[in-house]
Amino acid sequence: MTRKKLKKFRFLFIGIFIAVISLGGFVLKKYFENHRCANTLSCEESFIVSVNNDEKAIFNGIVIDPPDIDLAQKSAEPHVLGSESPKGEKRIYVDLTTQTLKAYEGDTLFLETKISSGKWAPTPLGDFRIWTKIRAAKMSGGKGADYYYLPNVPYIMFFSNSEIASSRGFALHGTYWHNNFGHAMSHGCVNLRITDARKLYYWAEPFTTENESKPATKDSPGTLITIYGKAP
Numbered sequence: 001m002t003r004k005k006l007k008k009f010r011f012l013f014i015g016i017f018i019a020v021i022s023l024g025g026f027v028l029k030k031y032f033e034n035h036r037c038a039n040t041l042s043c044e045e046s047f048i049v050s051v052n053n054d055e056k057a058i059f060n061g062i063v064i065d066p067p068d069i070d071l072a073q074k075s076a077e078p079h080v081l082g083s084e085s086p087k088g089e090k091r092i093y094v095d096l097t098t099q100t101l102k103a104y105e106g107d108t109l110f111l112e113t114k115i116s117s118g119k120w121a122p123t124p125l126g127d128f129r130i131w132t133k134i135r136a137a138k139m140s141g142g143k144g145a146d147y148y149y150l151p152n153v154p155y156i157m158f159f160s161n162s163e164i165a166s167s168r169g170f171a172l173h174g175t176y177w178h179n180n181f182g183h184a185m186s187h188g189c190v191n192l193r194i195t196d197a198r199k200l201y202y203w204a205e206p207f208t209t210e211n212e213s214k215p216a217t218k219d220s221p222g223t224l225i226t227i228y229g230k231a232p
Contacts, residue, residue: 038121038169038188039139046169047158049213050138052151059148059177066152067176067194069136071211090205090223092172094190096123097229099182101172101190103200110203113196116175116185117231120146123188124170125229128159130222131166132215133201133208141187148187150177155197157204159225172225173197184231 039046051071057064088106095101096117103111117123120142134156140149154174160166172190174197175181185191192200202208204223206216216222 037141037167038171039141046137046139046153046156046171047132047134048137049134050151051136052138055151057148057150057152057177059150061145064177066150067154069152069154071135074210090203092200092204092223092225094123094172094225094227095229096125096184096227096231099184099231101192101196101200103203111196111199113193114181116178116181116183116191118186118188119184119231120186121188123186123190123227123231124164125227126161126163128161128164128170128225128227130157130172130204130206130216130225131160132158132222133204133206133213134158135201135208135211135213146187148177152176154194155192155201157201157222159222172200190227 049071051069053066053068055066057066087108088104090103090105090110093102093104094115094117099115099117101111101113101115102109136152136154137156138149138151139153140147142148154176156171156173158166158169158171160168160170164170170188170190172192174194175191176194178185178191181191181193206214206220206222208214
């Protein structure tokens, strides 16, 4: 084989090698994007009921006192669980464009409120079901200036579907570390005011009693959540 042909094959081999490496990098990037945990440091931990009243929270570099939670405490006020005579299927709609959430029981509007969706990472689009409800848990993630550590995240409703696995940790939940609702502020979850999250938690399926955490089952599937639009 002549030197000219060897040089040609060498460049061809290098080109193929670079293409394979680039394709592999692209595939890996897509894999990790599709399997990214919403709480990058605590997905498994977030699925466990956790109350840490002595810890401090950190968000955007600011140290915050999380609200105290007493799982043994019983409220004097009854929870709003929807109408006594159900008017239809319960559904939750999250509009990322307007940063709003609406909850319906049949055609009856139960709740309408502002939310904060993903800013540092996108909130997934599609139809989901609540697969478990956790009364309180710790969430943490991010890096550098985006690092966050949030004990006592209240009224968590984790959701998933056939494309977004439950292990990725996306949820609707109460939020105490900011009050900028109506604007994207999360790492992928749907942030709610604590009062709104509490209403939704006890209204949505699966049914839960005071301070209870419970997974959905075949006989008691979670409420359907539809997320659409594009965060501004």
